[in-house]
Amino acid sequence: MDDIDAMFSDLLGEMDLLTQSLDQETVPPAPLPSTEKEANFSIGFTDLNASLHELEDNDLDALMADLVADLSATEEKLAAEIEGLKVPPPPPSEQQLPPPPKVLTTRPASSLTSPTSPASTSSNVSTPSPSTTSPLPPPQSKKPTKEEIEVQMKADKIKLALEKLKEAKVKKLVVKVLMNDGCSKTLMVDERQNVREVLDNMFEKTHCDCNVDWSLCETNPELQLERTFEDHENLVEPLLAWTRDSENKILFQERGEKHEVFKNPQNFYLWKKDKKTLKDIKDKDKELLIQENFCGTSIIVPDLEGVLYLKEDGKKSWKQRLFQLRASGIYYVPKGKTKSSRDLVCFIQFDNVNVYYGKDFKSKYKAPTDFCFVLKHPQIQKESQYIKYLCCDDAWSMNLWVTGIRIAKYGVSLYQNFKTAEKKAAVSAVWTNRSTPSSSNPSTPSPTIKGSRTRNLPFTECFT
Template sequence: MIIAYLLFVLNDILYHPYFTLLTLTPVIYFQEDVEAQIKSDKIKLALEKLKEAKVKKLVVKVVMNDGSSKTLMVDERQTVRDVLDNLFEKTHCDCNVDWSLSETNPELQLERGFEDHENLVDPLSAWTRDSENKVLFQERTEKYEVFKNPQNFYLWKKDKKTLKDMKDRDKELLVEENFCGPSIIVPDLEGVLYLREDNKKSWKPRLFLLRASGIYYVPKGKSKTRDLVCFVQFDNVNVYYGKEYKNKYKAPTDFCFVLKHPQIQKESQYIKYLCCDDSWMMTLWVTGIRIAKYGKSLYENYKTSMAKAQLTSAWNNRSTTTTSTPSTSSTITNASGKANGYAPQPPEEPVANIGIEPPPPPPLPPAQILPPHPTVKRSPSPNATTKKLPSLPIKYPPSQATIFNLPAPPLFLPPPPDSDFPLPPPPPDPAFCPVTNRVPKPAPPPRQLYMGADVPAPPPPPPPSFTPTSSVIKTAPLPPKRTTPMQAAPPGGGDFMSELARAMAKKRANQ
């Protein structure tokens, strides 16, 4: 009774509405959490798509040295270094530090190499829609020449022989002294440059000095230590190489460089034109301006480029060593071979070796293996020795004949056996057949089957006069062709097949 009462109470509790609500509440909360998480993921995905849609992207056509071009998709998050790495993969070039991206302005006849840390989209966005500007992928030796030979830029006043004989360790110390300190040291450049006045074709010489903040010049009749005038600052300008300014602007020489804002794409009074006496002086000033403008970023770009070049060079050397190993071994083999370059091939050995004698020597050429004449007779005696044919080369997997050292099959059928060989018995006497007046049909000629090199083919059937022995098993002959009409059945009844069965049973009983 107590157990029945407890079961009744438990059933009442379980089916109570309040208990059912408590049981379903965690399930409802769990579903709400899942829906909230799904909604949050959708919001994050939508925000990421919006953020990606706001990223400025450009389709850039890059012109190679050979005149061909590559088309790339570039966004504002990519630097020039990223674009260079992409081009390295597409062009399979050597990835040295001299490769750079450059922009050309045919209208102003300017050219400038992009720095590796720059965002490529920013300067390209300043181009006008009808602009003929191009992006070039080319090697520029002056890009990082300051880190390869820093003495030419920081000790340029010394004689050339002293600069040329400087050791590598001294070059490294000079780079560390000027680029690895708390501040970058700008080369101390000063000299006479030709300045093109505003909207004029006249060029006037002035004494210019390079400082970390910009370029300064000395007015006429003033001292270069006190009365310096700021010519231009490097905050909002880039340095460009001028092309053929001697013809266009009547410059004293063709070695000109220009300072202008990147947004200026046409003739303007805010463009500064300077002309040098020679190419080396122009390289000194352009490199010095780059060092003053970009500072330590220039050195970081060089180290990144060197790491990329060394990694690519190590990978190429490893691939070359791997591919050259087979050619070296083949050269040694050919040197030890014959004069015509083919090494003698060793004879092939059988795969399976069960402790028996090795196979016979290699086979003769195909021209020497000829079938014997049909009139040649072979001794049927099993004790007689037979001549073994040369075995053919053994291939994998080995055949059964190879495993048991049997000779390979010949390329021709053996001749018929000798007449002294015991022949199988002829068919039994047709007298046992109850049907009379039948002419036995001659047996068809036997087919010559392949029985191996030492086993002769079965002989043709002997004449009917041969008496079989008791040890020979009699075989039934083929049914003879009917020559007489079918006789009527005997009075006792039955047909031909039943009488034939009784005759055969009687014949077996007599034996």
Template sequence: MDDIDAMFSHLLGEIDNLSESLMSAADPAEVDCASHTENRFSFGFTDLNESLNELEDQDLDALVADLGSKLNPQELFTHEQNSSLTDNRTAPATMTRQSEPAAALPSLPNTAKSSRSEPQTKADKIKLALEKLREAKVRKLIVKVLMSDSSSKTLMVDERQTVRELLDQLFEKTHCDQGLGWSMCETNPDLQTERIFEDHEYLVEPLSTWTRHSENKIYFVSRPQKYVMFTDPQLFYMWKKKKACLSGINEDTKQLLIKEHFGGSTVIVPDLEGTLYLKEDGKKGWKPRYFVLRASGIYFVPKGKTKSSSDLVSFVHFEKVNIYTTDNYKQKYRAPTNFCFMLKHPCIQKESDYIKYLCCDDEHTLLVWVNSIRIAKYGSVLYKNYQAAVKRTSTLQTLHCAAHKDRSNSPQTGPSASKTTNVEDPQEPPPNFKPPPPPEHVQV
């Protein structure tokens, strides 16, 4: 280890010497010019506020103006739209990355506010400069979200926005029914998978794992199974009973199950177990194994062993994997059925030996396993997402109903309400007037 440290120190020294030699070889005039134009506002980042206070007023004004010119949202938005169109000509894509990972772009409300009232005091200028510098470090993406009717909506998303916030934006853009099942889903055509983004996720993070020419897409669709563990908790916590008994559970029993399993300090994971088909690594065959769900992950019973906890072998842990439903794996991988799901790291975008493929006998079993894994992985966060979604949906529906009621009760206004009909008025047709039919060659 001492030799390695010595070698590493020597290597760092060589790098420093090389950097100094390259700097000294550059044209002094060019270096001075670049430092004058690009580093006119040089201040330490150890204490940014103190450094800004040390600037003269004219330098501070120039800094704010310079940041404002570089952080023009309209220019960047136009640039990103053009980039998106260019990328779509070469390969289908639903996401356009910024040319620089930390491309600067201020939030529109702050920009509009600053344009209406210019900062007067030095403290206001420093505050504005800090806001712009903070915005410059935020990653932003232009995302095209596809709808179920083949239309699309374009959103500008930064790394601080959650999926819940983006769903609210899409509610306003699409005027949909705002039900609990509406979701943003990621599809991967190479793996033939789909995953529902959880409401608490920051969308930029999973999208950053896509390759530049990825064929992945984002859809805004209704998925009723998104919160099925709260609308029908008996399917997960009374799964050993017959389906006929589960369908007769009343609402009070459902609320009691939710309170019992989600209302405490920790979430109780369904004690799910059963036989699933496992696709063997590097092979086309699927073999049945007995799997058991625990809070930390999935375990299986080795051949010839019992179902006791001491004999269970770890299959996968949930910390660094997401769960995906699949499409037509009976044809793609010769699965026993098409009711399959996979567990993989989000960075894996192609077929890999590190992907875990599992197959269920029927759709109901798939529903129970997929959502039980979501309960185990996200725990109380999933319940908080559900409560926030219920509250938000109820508020939006109340506002929508109130607005509709106001429109229906309000008296008619405008020219048609105030103007009386006058036959002598050339602009007003008589009461029994019927327009002539359009010519045959004109499409109406």
């Protein structure tokens, strides 16, 4: 019996403590950051409102049409689902709905001319009284100018676009693209568009020639990296990985290294031969190399092997290792081991990483040379132990490795990108020739309008 009393007393004590703790004011946990506030709808601008002001009128109209179409389709679907769940209302209620509007629309006009019934006139006189109608004429007398109407219309569109963007089912970004001459173009890009489609949009806006070297590139000033987007990539996905305070930029430039493997495949698949032999190879042999390596049942990756400098984690020291490129990744030979496959150790695989060119690593990381490349996950935007830094002796070997990694990662998509770019360039050349004046010599092809080339990578003389 004493044991039961003791247990009951302990239970009452615990209940008292629990009651006291509930009575105390508890500090609510910090709310999770709102996804609506964190959502980034613009790239290269301080805020979305500023980016929408930069859009051209036709782009803003297209954006609004697209957003309204997306939302109306979603609303119609939801309305249909809700309507299917509702029980249809009885017919009498449906018949009673139309009469009120008719009375409201016809009464005011008749009440002013024929005062037939006192009840109706007394009710209608109070509604359209002179005191209520007299203030209406003054605002109509001040007609806004055409410029004011246009400004107001654009402001209304922007306000509506801000609301619709946050509700849109398809992710959309307003993107600032920098040109070689320092100016920029503002584009609306959604998650369904790939880089090729964005490039075609840039061709229309800039009226430049459509040669295969034109590319969209991303730069990361904090990590001092840059990369050329592949034409088949969806542009929105990597841009959404950028932080809101990021200083990353998108550039529209000509990059010869983008499709160099299809212009001179011998430089990558016969790289062990001397440079004179590679330079003298015939076009027929180049085409055979492309067919053998890209048009078979499987893609053949260049058989690259060489000593590269590897940056040690968390240090500015570099050590040499013998690396080999395989379709599945990069491997290295441990010290004291042979080059046989069983002794190779996997350094990194390409499934979840992209390859970037490093800029000025010699001063930042004390690299042996400035010919460096980096392998990292696209969502890593700041210094991290998961970034792999590699350094080559010269530009030749750097471009061999970067292109070889791209072939291993993307495979036949690179070749398809090149063929699509070739077709676009051919169509553009035809239209350019047709637009030449009739006085020009027809036997002489008209010069294509060229944009100024910006070579941020030491590639031009790599294979000469």
